[in-house]
Every structure is written in structure tokens, then in C-alpha cells.
Amino acid sequence: MKRPPTANRYRDTWAGEPRASRAGEQLRVAGWVHRRRDHGGLIFIDLRDRSGLLQLVFHPETSGEAFAAAERLRAEHVLSAHGLLVVREEGNVNPNLPTGEVELQVADMEVLAQSDTPPFPVDEDGPVDENTRLHHRVLDLRRERMRDNIILRDAITREMRSVLSGADFLEIETPMLTRSTPEGARDFLVPARLQPGNWYALPQSPQLFKQLLMIGGFERYFQIVRCFRDEDLRADRQPEFTQLDIEMSFVEEADVIDLMETLMARVFAVSGFDVAAPPWPRMPYDEAMARYGSDRPDLRFGLEIHDLSDALGQTEFKVFRSVLDSGGVVRAFNVGPRETPRKELDELTEMAQRHGAKGLVWAFVQSGGVWRSPVAKFLADEEMQAISSRLGASEGDLLLAVADRPRVAADALGALRLHLGRPHAHGHAPVWVVDFPMFEWADDEQRWDALHHPFTAPLGDLDDPGSLRSRAYDLVVDGSELGGGSIRIHDTDVQRRVLEILGMGEEESERRFGFLLDALRYGAPPHGGIAFGLDRIAAIMAGADSIRDVIAFPKTASGGDPLTGAPAPVDERQLRELGLRLL
């Protein structure tokens, strides 16, 4: 704590503050009973406030009244205590506690609140059923780990604001009750009582508003802002989440990326997260997919994927041949020397299949470069040699290969790579993924879909959507996407063309995005930006298993809050006022 508390009837000193240098002072502290120990006729209380712990000692002779009251103290009772700070006797010093050299000899005490017996201990970090934790969140938040997480999250957002304000960014609020700006997920809707039949939507992101702010001349905007997506159940996803949202005018990709590296390096530093100084590598999407099987490559370990098409150019092995002939690929990576029993190989094969692959080829390199592999008999020696050489394989190495469509091979091998590499990963590896495709063909809907969003500036020929790249960039750390953004379209005609390619007629474009198209007509500067997922960043910085551990009051996977019971039924009258009826 940066300052002593204001002295009042409850306290004049933080519990975590006193050191031996203050022995002999009369102090008043307040907080919770963290632990109680009775020993040698005395009562010892570890008193906890946000700053830390202080040992209180109650003597039956010297302060009988306080002692009598202390006898009734239980875990989590709240008290204010006053007394003399003394240095502990030699053998009683606790080197694990910042206040471990001193203790407060309590002269008088006021019990401010009692506590029922907590359903789980607050003074230890043992596992507790998550529903119980969420139901009794006030107790869960008192535990050291949750307290530290929330404090870290505050420190992270302070650092973000400090960097951005220092770089002339303005924090500007955008509406929460707004019009749907579809970004692939469902909107949460809010009925408008004053305009029956009409609805607000909660924002999935302030994307269009931040672009309007650029067109409005603010040049550098940010906001730490709540966003909403009404998605189906999935672990570790929250219907409301927080985003660091940023936009800049008169910039190109490098300007945004450079500044964001400065920003995130500061966030990493304040979190004690050890990352090499920027600049960080920038990797084209195609390379990430080919070498790491993912557009979120985890670069903390090797296991790089290689294309074997060259080595197999003349192969007569039917499985490979037919895949290669139909535009597919054969890719593989070298797991390295690894004892892998049959059972595990089966599991790896199943994993590949879960990611869409028809199968997985495994091979152990034996002495003399011979393979032990189900496919060994189908391949020429030179082919096996060429593959081994391509993969830098030597005796004892396990090789894994997938023959399939490029995307499937990437997905399957990418998943296997993570599964096998992550347990041995160390350090942290940020990377910018760039040069994304602008559109992806959506087979089910038989139309182009924007890989980022329809406001991303394209690079290339608009007449050939499949060949377009976008001016987008994602920041990936250790295989997690921390944020993503792009240079935006600032030209009405280009924006119209992109919406057209996405299958929107003029009427639909006008209806949904007319206000953006209209604003673009009045002098829009070149602009671009980025958004970071704050919950995920905080969770990674805190080393938390779940984003729920860095949110004070999160929801369960079904969108419920066990604490307040939200969502809940409402009165018939409220529905009538909204002009609504349950089906």
C-alpha cells in the first residue's frame, strides 16, 4: 500500500506495514481473523487486511477484557485492535512474513462483525468446487490467490492507461445500448420499452464507433470496455468480457504494431512475465499454417512441420499418391527421440482424426536410416531417406505425418505438435501473425466470409476475392491470441465492394452499415487499430487456469451467476410493459 490509512476509530496502520523499526509505537489495526492459535496461555491472532498479515497477541493478565473477547474470536471475524508494537522473541520470528519480526500486544479490541464458519478455509489455497467458490464469492475473493489476481488485473489496466495516455490517446466511451454490429456471433438484445417492437443490441465490440471517432478527428482512441457475445456453451468463455480497444488515424500496420509492442512489453514487465524486448517476429499467415499448423503458433518449442511433397514427388504409395494428385499435401514433423508405446501411438492417431485427418503415419528411424513404420513397406528407401533428411531425423526419432487437404493436415499436425511440445515448453514467445487471407470460402453457406471483419482493408485485386490478403495482424503469445487488429477501409467504394463480396445487397448494406458508409463520405482518414482480450491477458499474466479467476464476479459456462441467481424470471407486468410475451 502506497500510503498509511487515514487514522480513524478503526485503524491508523495497515496490518502488513509494521516493521521492527516501529517497535514501541502504539498502533491501531483492523481486519479479519486469518488464523487463531492458543499457546502457552496466550491467544495469537493473525490479523489480515488487504496489505498483509500482522500477529496480535492477547495476554490474559495485562488486558483481561480484550483477552476474554479474543476467546470468542473465530476465523473471519472482523475486528479493530489497539496496542503496543513489540519485537518478537528470538525463536518466534517468522521469516516468511514481512511483519514476522514484530507483533502487536493488544490492549483493547472492538469486534466489528462476526462470521459464520466459512464453507471452505480462506487461509489456504486448497481446491474447492467452483460452484461453491462462485456461490460464496466474497469468501473466495478473500483468498490470497484471487486477491492477487484482482490486484494484478488492476495493475495491468493501470499500465495500459499510462502508456496510452502518455502517447496522446484519449479514452472515449462508446454506447452499450446500440444497434447490432454483427461480427459473427449472436447479439444480446435489449427491448426498448419506449419504442415497442424495437431493440437495442449490446456491443460485440465498439468497432464501428471507434472508426467513427477516427472519422470524427480524435486520431488516437482507446477504451477498456465491456463487450458481449451470446454464444453457446463453451468452457472458459464469458457472455460479457473486457477488451482493450484501440484505434489510430494516419497510420499503417507498422505504426500500430510498434506502439503495441511498447504497450505490451510494459504490461508483461509489470506482470513479471519475462519476454524478450521488442521488436517481436512477424510471421505471414501462410508460414504459420505451414510450419506450425496454426495461425496462433506456439514458438516456445520447435517440432516444426515440413512439407514432404518434394520428397514424395514420384511416390507410388497409393495413399500419398492420391492425396497429392488431388491437390492435397503430405506434411510431417520430427518429434525427436521418444519411446512411444503402441497405445500412445493409437491415441495420437485418434487426436489427428478428431482434427479431421483420415489417419496418422508414424515412423521410428532405426539404425542405418531404416524406418519402423506401417508404411515402410510402401515407400522406396530413397523416399524414406529424403524424408528423414528433410526432417533432420536421426536414429531413435519418431516422425509423424499426415496426408490430407492442406487445412486438415495443418490442423491435425498443429494439434499433435502442441500436445507433444507444450509439456516441454519454457520461456515466452510473442509473434505477430500478418498477411492473413481477406476472405475464406464458407462451404455451408456457399459464399465468402471475412476472416477478420468486413471493415478490414484488403490488399490485392477485389475482383479475385480468394487471392486477397488483408491488412490484419494478430499478436500471439505462447500459442494464445492476445489481440488482433487491422488497417481499416477508409474509402466508401472499397467498403461497398467488400460488403458486396460478402453477399450483401445494396439494400442490406445500407440498412446495416448505412451510418458507416455515410460517415465515410465526409473525409475519413486512413486508420487502423487493434483489440486485446483483457480477461485472457490477465489470466495468462496471473498464471490462472481460467479467465474466471481474474474476474471478480464471473458467470458459469451456462451464463449463470450462482451468487446473485442471475438470470432470473421477471414479473408478467414487466413483460407487458415491454410489449412481449413468452412463447
Added chain:
Amino acid sequence: MKRPPTANRYRDTWAGEPRASRAGEQLRVAGWVHRRRDHGGLIFIDLRDRSGLLQLVFHPETSGEAFAAAERLRAEHVLSAHGLLVVREEGNVNPNLPTGEVELQVADMEVLAQSDTPPFPVDEDGPVDENTRLHHRVLDLRRERMRDNIILRDAITREMRSVLSGADFLEIETPMLTRSTPEGARDFLVPARLQPGNWYALPQSPQLFKQLLMIGGFERYFQIVRCFRDEDLRADRQPEFTQLDIEMSFVEEADVIDLMETLMARVFAVSGFDVAAPPWPRMPYDEAMARYGSDRPDLRFGLEIHDLSDALGQTEFKVFRSVLDSGGVVRAFNVGPRETPRKELDELTEMAQRHGAKGLVWAFVQSGGVWRSPVAKFLADEEMQAISSRLGASEGDLLLAVADRPRVAADALGALRLHLGRPHAHGHAPVWVVDFPMFEWADDEQRWDALHHPFTAPLGDLDDPGSLRSRAYDLVVDGSELGGGSIRIHDTDVQRRVLEILGMGEEESERRFGFLLDALRYGAPPHGGIAFGLDRIAAIMAGADSIRDVIAFPKTASGGDPLTGAPAPVDERQLRELGLRLL
């Protein structure tokens, strides 16, 4: 701007930055065409970016290509220009512009975007129909006044965060999709698709969550947070608004008030709002009502209201007599020497009546203390003398009196006082109003109502609700409430009693506030806090007429956004997914 922009293809210098000391440098700037003047065969452009204006000069001979392009420039086109910074000739210096001593001789220019003719001029502050402003908000935001307001709002929130973070407050986010915590207004409701028939409510304030955070041990919390109230049409009210929300543990009233004075003094200072250094006066509610006719007294001027019951103790004037005998009051204030024609007296009377008074008594003090007044003939000379003396009246003064129930007399005279005093008010006068009644009797519902909210700590005997004071405090500046708060109840039994007095049965208390009552059982510290209305504070600091002028994308009084067209109808399919149907 604190730092020069990153040099890129668009610019390397802010437009508002160059001074004569940099003459001779090659600079690149970017921005909007603020104004264009053609003069002496040259084209002059005032180029505008967020930092300010810079004059660009285009010479037909020395840079023919740029000149030709400049001929097509119109207001609000966007460009990047490069050239030599020179000192202007003696007669051309513009002392009103920070860059007024220099100009940029443009060598080359890139037009980055064109603009249609704006529907209203961006380069002047003339009145524009508000609907047009909101519809073309990007243009409105480019105008100096709006830009300054948004920049000031950012400065205010930065100052708030700086003070609070420096005082060990943590900024902690609370849920937006939550359970209704009724505070007197209607909730905005959000249907929960995954739990059909159930609804989230958008928070009217994070009141209960911040109390839970105190019970959870965070001790010092703040949040600048969006809140929502679904209220009926009223000018200058927004369905979503922003609050600086604060809560502290182990505090009493004085602790909160002292710290908030430090905070608000800093906010005033950063806004250039001249207020005396704290401490600021603290005035009991009863005194504010009696002397100023309002619980938000405007102390920038006198016109104090006095009670005349003493002076009229023996009066035989029937109107006063019957009011006094039925528990009413006669109160008055001295307007001072004031020529007031009959027509204006009638208007003042109407104003009193609009505030519930049956009538208004006026009197001019004439020479010798005689009154010119419709009631002069009903009053004894000594009564008139006593009243004049009570009001410190002398010849020429206008006196205004109301005889009615105390609340009505306060309301009517309070309104007249503001009407007559405000035009002559100067300076700024903060005051804390304290010692509020805990409950008000709601005649229509025949039950007690909480004057603040049901979580405010009461002072006095719970068995006599009408006599209870609350531990609440409001900060009022110049007659506007900037914020209000209280010490909260931290005892389960007291909380139950208060809910009971408000007419809630045990079942209803449990259903609506069970999670708070439950949390209170596990060791709740004494705590209290406050919430400030950020929109109103920013509007007052900016000298804006409306809070809509300090919100980037506000809504109209009917809750609509002319820019995006929100709220809007949604697809039948979306309603079906929510299990809903329009009535």
C-alpha cells in the same frame, strides 16, 4: 500533444506543433481542410488535426502539381502535405493561432480522402439543429467545442484515476449482465437465450457488487462504470450514463468526505473550475430545506429563506392563521431592491403554484416600513415590522412569502430563489448535505420509502422510522448534485429490519437480496462509499448546456440514436431463439 507522431508516410509533425524556431525544416503534416482561402494567386489551407491548425501555402510556380491538386480541395478533405516551414511575412502573422508565425510551403501533397459538402460548417460554432448534429455526429465531433469537451472528459477521468490509484484504490469491474438490484427506476432487461424465460438486468449501479467487494476484503474499490435506467422521457437524461463508483472499508463519514474533497478539488483544478480549497461546508438536510428550500442548495448567492412563524404567532390574518394552525409554515425571503412590474409578480406566483403552493404573497417595503402588498391590510403594523426586521428588509425591497405545508413552502420558495438569484450568481460553491432522513412516507403507496437506498446505515431508533436519520452525504455544487453516498449497513439484522420497514416480507427480502444478506453473515467490515455522475460533472466542468455535449454518441430524449438508428426491429428468428413474441 505530449509527443511528436511517429514519422510515417502520412506525417512526422502535428499540425499544431511548428513554431518559428523550426523554420527551415522540411515537415510532413496530415489532417483535414479546415478552411481554404485563395489570395494573390496563391492557395492557403488551414490544415486541422487534433493538435491544432497550420497554414499551408500552395505556389503555382514552385510546385505546380501540388497547386493543381489544391485547387480541387474543399472543406473537410483529408490530405498529407510535405514542404518547407517558413516564417510568415510581418503583416501575415496570426496572433490568435499558436502556429500563427509560420506556414508550410507545400512541395507535394497527397489527397487521402474527399468529403461531400458538410451539412453544417465544421469551422465555426454556430447553432445547428441537434438532430442534425447527432445524425452527422462525426462532423459535429470535429467542431472545436465538442472536441474540447471530449478531451476534457478524458482529462477528468485520468485525474480521478490518478488520485484514487495513488490512494490504494483498485479499479475492479463488476457485471453488466446481472440480476435486478432495484433502486427506484425500471431495469433494462436482457433475455437469456440459454435459459429461456429468464432475464438478466443491466445494472442501475454496482451498489451491491461494491459492497460484496468490501465484504470480500478489497477495502478500497473504484470503477468508472456504465449504468442503466429505463426511465420515461425527460430532457437531459440518458438511458445509459457513467458513474464514478467508490467504496471503502473501515471508514466513517468523515473519511469518505475528506478523501472525496481531495479528489474533487483535483478534478476542479484540472478543469480550470475555480473552487475554494477544501474543507467545504457540511449542511444538515433540515437546514438546507429551511434556508434554501432544497436539498441541493445553491450557495453562490444569498436570498436565504426565513421562517416567519414567530413574527406571525398572534396573527389574525385568516390565510396565515389556518396554515399555522394546521401544522403549516409561513416562510419568506428578501429579494432585495427590485423594480418588479405586476406582470412579473404574476409570473412568480404562477411559478410558486407550479411547485404546489396555493399562492404567493409579495410585498414591497416602502418608506417608513409600510408595505405595498395585497395582504398589507390584513396584517398588523407590528407584524409587518417584525417580518421586515426578520428579513433584514429596507425601503425598496421586494419580499416573497409562501404559507403552506413545510415541504411545499420549501419547494416553491426554493424555486423562486433560484429563478431570481441564479442570473446574478458568480463563483462556485460546493457544499456537503448531510443528516438526511432515512425514510420518507410514500403517501400513494402508504409505506416508508428509502430516501437514499435500503443499504444506507440508519442513525437512531429503528422502532421509529420517521425519526431516523441516515449516514448519507451528497456533494452539491452550485445547486447541482455531483454525487452522493453513505456509510452502509454491515450487520445482517439491521439490514433485515430496514427491508422490513420498507414493506418487504422475509420471503421477498431473501429472494431479492438473499445474496447480500448471505454475504453479511461472513464478516462484513464497516464500509461506505459514494457515486459521482460523470456525465454531469463533465458537463458542468465544460460549461456545456447538456450532458449530450460531453458524450461522444448520446441518445435523444426518446432513447434513440439518430446516427445508428438504434433501437431497431429484429428478425422473427432472433425472437424465436429467445422464446419471445411481440404482443
